[in-house]
């Protein structure tokens with residue numbers, strides 16, 4: 013392959029010898045599920061994000077779903093979430109029979125605008141699923157205040173934001189139960205997996221039971237004793253071992269990703285037609301998940317993306333609005349105009365290759381191809 017067509021992937025997990033070593037330990041011990049590694053991971057993760065309890069699950073989606081179940085969300089309820097997110101932010105309560113209501117975003121942070129959330133509340137509103145989009149902390153204090161005033165459950169979808177800080181403290185430490193995800197494109201990757209960080213012992217017990225077919229949380233009563241309607245959302249010890257190795261180097265991961273983002277910011281600073289992501293401020297310290305740029309209205313995104321792909325530079329539309337997905341239009345009748353700011357942003361954004369070990373030369377090439385593509389579009 014020539015240099016010109018070498019693929020630069022959109023994302024790639026950082027696995028190393030430590031992950032191999034710990035996975036081997038699990039394999040040799042022979043306890044692949046419900047073993048000691050999961051608890052070990054949960055304790056370390058809880059400690060890292062500043063929550064007293066953590067429950068690991070098979071995915072971030074599973075964590076969000078169980079929090080909706082525990083909140084008692086069901087048919088007839090409305091739940092407010094962000095239109096600019098991954099579908100799981102809404103699916104987690106739709107599967108329980110609730111109706112999504114999308115509150116438009118702040119164009120600066122790309123997270124829900126608290127004023128739009130407040131305006132979206134009706135008599136049927138039961139909960140808010142707040143998202144820390146692209147790893148940028150949402151307006152937690154404002155949202156918590158709204159939730160308290162209206163008697164709503166606040167669930168934090170922090171799937172993209174492990175390690176981020178709001179007002180100087182990590183997400184997970186602030187109170188609302190927060191869900192983190194470990195799919196391979198995430199800052200911490202375990203293949204599949206998620207964790208709920210919670211400040212409620214009772215909620216933690218329910219999570220541990222619900223993820224394990226409704227067995228009692230300490231399995232009192234035996235394997236075939238089920239005290240509630242549960243599911244199999246269990247994680248495995250193999251994944252937990254990878255998670256422990258990833259957690260050990262999380263600070264390094266965050267540092268390297270932050271440096272890679274700063275490099276893109278520099279490379280793209282003078283590129284006409286390209287807007288770089290919002291900067292952190294004293295209240296919001298992001299955990300870099302993806303590097304998403306916004307193209308000026310006159311730039312043809314499809315042409316730009318096509319050029320990037322032809323030159324071997326990974327890219328994706330990041331992210332299409334949830335309410336405009338085909339199943340959402342069909343089921344709830346959503347169409348353009350529900351969330352004009354999110355829709356406008358979603359029509360102009362794209363992700364560039366971004367991962368912990370991305371090489372500076374690859375970033376230079378990606379930036380250069382983007383510059384040429386935008387100029388020629």
Ligand SMILES: Cc1ncc(COP(=O)(O)O)c(C=O)c1O
Nearest residue numbers: 071072073098100171193194195
């Ligand atoms: C904002 C958001 N919420 C939820 C999820 C779901 O996480 P998982 O893929 O682990 O189920 C993701 C993952 O992509 C996400 O980005």
